[in-house]
Amino acid sequence: MKDPSPVSSQGVPEQSPEPQLDSWKEIANYVKRDVSTVQRWEKREGMPVRRHLHDKRGSVYSFPSELDAWLQSRKPNGEQEQVPATPEPTTRVPEKHPWSFWQLFVGSVLIVAVAAFATLAILRNWVTPPKIRALAVLPFKNLSRDATQEYLADGMTEALIRRLSGIHDLRVISRTSSMQFKDSRLSVPEIAKALTVDAVVEGSVIREGNRIRVHAQLIRGATDDHFWSGSYDRELRDVLALQSDVAQAIANKVEVAVTGKERARLVAARPVAPEAYESNLKGEFVLDYKGNSRADVEQSIGYFEDAIRKDPTFALPYVGLGNAYILLSSTMFGGNPKNMHANAMTAAQKALELDPELVDAHLLLAAVKQKQYQWADAEAEYKRALELEPNNPNANFNYGLWFLSQGRIDEALAWARHAGELNPPVNGMEGMGLILFNARRYDESMRDYRDLLALGSNETDALWGIGLVLMAKHQADQAIPVLEKAVFVSDRSPGIVGGLVMAYAQAGRRTDALRLLADLKKREQPGYSGALVFGYLGLGDYDEVFAWLDRAYQEQANIIQFLKVFPFFDPVRDDPRFIDLVHRVGLDTGR
Secondary structure, eight states, X not given: OOOSSOBOTTSOBOOOOSOOBOSHHHHHHHHTSOHHHHHHHHHHSOOOOEEOTXXXXXXXXXXXXXXXXXXXXXXXGGOOOOOOSSOOTTOOOOOSSSXXXXXXXXXXXXXXXXXXXXXXXXXXHHHOOOOOOEEEEOOOEEOSSOGGGHHHHHHHHHHHHHHHTTOTTOEEOOHHHHGGGTTOOSOHHHHHHHHTOSEEEEEEEEEETTEEEEEEEEEETTTOOEEEEEEEEEEGGGHHHHHHHHHHHHHHHTXXXXXXXXXXXXXXXXXXXXXXXXXXXXXXXXXXXXXXXXXXXXXXXXXXXXXXXXXXXXXXXXXXXXXXXXXXXXXXXXOOHHHHHHHHHHHHHHHHHHOTTOHHHHHHHHHHHHHTTOHHHHHHHHHHXXXXXXXXXXXXXXXXXXXXXXXXXXXXXXXHHHHHHHXXXXXXXXXXXHHHHHTTOXXXXXXXXXXXXXXXXXXXXXXXXXXXXXXXXXXXXXHHHHHHHXXXXXXXXXXXXXXXXXXXXXXXXXXXXXXXXXXXXXXXOTTOHHHHHHHHHHHTOHHHHHHHHHHHHHHTOGGGGGTTTOGGGGGGTTSHHHHHHHHHHTOOTXX
């Protein structure tokens, strides 16, 4: 379409009845040259070509009379050159130039290609995204129509974290930290910054009958750039192979170095009975997201045992079962420690028989041996777990607990801090407050326990820890309401009741302390010894303290692990009976 108001080079509107040549092609045809030649003439030799108002290079026009005059001016000795108004398309006048059209064309292409290659080479050095060294797997979304399938999406998240954590050169954020961003409204760059990672994995799970469909995508944390996605569809019995496929695709895309052994663990998959897989996921879901009461833990045991019945060759339910037994053995739940430890040991050994490189099974075995006072064997298992997965936050933190039991506070803190670096934004793990408490760093311990309470992941442990810190700081009046709430939340945990007895005694409420202690003794069974140690420590009845400490030693109560560091043992630390107990436990080396 012609511009109704052509503009001269001086910017003055002109009107002309003369027909216009309205494109480079028309102008080239008129002067019997190719387009590239006339564009060069216009640029270098002043060929009269005009622009429309919007001044785009392609929107040109010219008048035949001006072209005729310009062509005439180029002829030597005033020789006339007639240009017909309508040129013959087949008539060609060769350009007076040593190069042919095709030589110019090929040369131009080569120049452009070389320039583009050089530009890309430069830009590659400037804008190549940094390598991915740290990765977070965000909670997968359950897109099934059945809301009860939430455990399946969480299980997929956990499985990918577990597989990818086996790569030495890739730091993978733990499930504890990733799950804090479930259903978060934060952007990917905001989450990546909070977790200090280079990229995140997002995904979804759809369950349709016995088929499972997974979609996953990789996103750069700094730029929100989605640079990989994939969809996978398999029968539920092949879900382990599906997890392997997704994990391999992610590892390949982030271009991280993977050793032969790591590749083998990444690829490892076997069919699993769908019913067993589901039961195991339900057990993990209850243990991880509930697990605040003895009833919760016992419910998880039922799921794990069901999974084992349906597929005795599936290793993961044995680990879940062993971890449930470990929880029941604690003073918090009041189970029979010695029996629970024996059950956990059997479960750990069976898991390792089925999968010798299952890190969680090595950590379970290490925890059992530590509670059974087999210190060297426990350390060997922690080292094996760290050899398999050096960036595993749980392995780092639990090894810190081993150093704590030995009274090696600085090393305990160092390992726990490293676990915290692997597990942001939490400053450490859920037990960091415990290590700081035993290090007498009460204010820091209080901050960690309050952070844990704010996260809402384990209210019972947080309240219990806050109560301990307040008592250590001789603020029993403030500890009492906190521990009273903890007793309620935990459904009268014997360990917390024992702590409340201590708080009542410290606050001068001896009558309340004795009443609560009598009630605790009335309910007493194997596993209550640690709780009664607390109560009698508060009352200052040290003969009873040692009587119950001896029972706790026989039962392998959790409190015995920390004889060397637990602040409330300070009043009896120089008593010969205490020194003898430390010797029997095997913790007197280097005292």
